[in-house]
């Protein structure tokens with residue numbers, strides 16, 4: 001087991017090294033000018049420079065904070081609405097056309113509006129992330145609530161369990177699987193929302209860094225921003241996946 | 253096992269939590285509104301089940317057995333008539349939480365909880381956990397052949413084991429009334445026999461009034477003090493038969509002429 005895992009890690013490290021090597025050789029052999037595609041070494045140096053001189057940590061933190069706050073608010077709101085609509089099929093029937101429209105509309109397109117309304121600071125991005133996170137969480141919340149075995153409700157009824165007890169012991173754990181699936185979607189989309197929001201207008205954050213690189217024709221900075229964002233996105237995804245694995249251990 | 257026990261004379265009707273309840277089903281009829289045509293499921297059912305009695309209900313499919321059980325449990329409100337429970341404190345329309353146990357045709361467990369946590373769960377909801385409750389659960393799990401599986405998850409058990417967990421969970425609350433809707437219907441004959449014996453043993457130690465629905469005439473006769481036969485829909489009671497076989501009963505009782513006579517009589521009614 002341990003050996004197989006080590007072999008897997010070695011394989012991925014090897015592939016990564018090969019990728020960087022090919023990239024490097026290509027820029028050298030084809031003599032690609034650095035303003036089109038800098039070599040990996042140049043990008044690495046720029047990365048160190050950005051940490052040192054351009055407050056990379058600060059930008060990462062701003063974007064991360066927008067994501068975390070937005071995900072938190074969007075999740076709480078999504079769960080509350082998901083619970084209420086899951087409990088009341090009548091309310092869901094009335095609202096379902098609106099939910100459908102809201103779900104299929106590209107919520108990212110609200111970015112310019114939010115910048116206008118909430119300014120260049122973090123608020124506009126947090127609102128955008130909240131909006132993007134809210135829908136998958138709510139919809140999956142409704143699905144989760146509906147998947148409770150009706151006979152378990154009957155057993156709770158025989159115990160004269162309170163609404164809170166039913167929620168805590170039955171609805172929450174049942175809905176957890178579908179909620180976490182929603183969170184996995186939300187985690188990926190929240191990243192996109194924060195970056196797009198920053199691209200539309202910001203003074204800080206990874207999206208701002210990306211924009212800066214674009215406007216100053218500094219492709220090395222663009223590549224640094226892209227690499228950091230990708231890493232951040234991957235970390236968020238793996239985090240949710242880890243939570244999912246440990247919470248849903250009871251499933252087949 | 254440890255303590256030398258005096259052979260019990262007749263059946264005790266009190267558990268550690270108080271007496272088993274008498275169930276009075278008074279003129280209960282039920283019609284499902286449904287889509288389109290209303291379905292009349294039950295018609296004027298009158299039945300009194302004595303405290304600590306084991307009563308089985310048999311009848312053709314769709315005659316309203318499950319409906320009757322659900323009405324007694326308070327899960328369905330009958331369109332007519334009423335159900336009254338008589339306990340030490342007097343007659344009541346509704347028993348307190350946890351006084352009615354219900355076992356479905358197949359196991360209904362919380363899949364994210366272990367066997368132990370599933371069984372203790374109702375007691376947690378009722379706020380009745382404690383060393384004594386845990387001792388009872390340990391004893392019940394032992395009786396049901398589930399010792400050593402306390403930490404297992406439902407997905408790690410066989411269907412029969414899961415159903416035993418459901419039964420132990422219902423018994424651990426020490427309900428005054430136990431309602432069982434074809435609890436062994438999905439099991440093979442061998443497992444079914446074993447669980448029949450186990451159920452009788454558990455009932456012997458934790459007396460309660462049992463209403464048991466089954467499709468098997470043999471099972472009904474083997475388990476019960478009384479067997480009630482229902483007509484095709486709308487269900488009415490067409491026979492109320494006292495089973496006077498000695499207890500404790502072993503599987504071999506099925507070969508006795510008296511047993512065969514009961515079975516033949518009931519089969520004639522259903523045929």
Ligand SMILES: Nc1ncnc2c1ncn2[C@@H]1O[C@H](COP(=O)(O)OP(=O)(O)OP(=O)(O)O)[C@@H](O)[C@H]1O
Pocket residue numbers: 284285286291292293311312313314315316317318319320485
């Ligand atoms: N929720 C419901 N809505 C409408 N009709 C129902 C409902 N539940 C049961 N019925 C109808 O009521 C009748 C009695 O159903 P019930 O489930 O009580 O029968 P049963 O005796 O338990 O049958 P079986 O032996 O097959 O389990 C059936 O004709 C069924 O179609």
Ligand SMILES: [Mg+2]
Pocket residue numbers: 317318319433
């Ligand atoms: Mg039935």
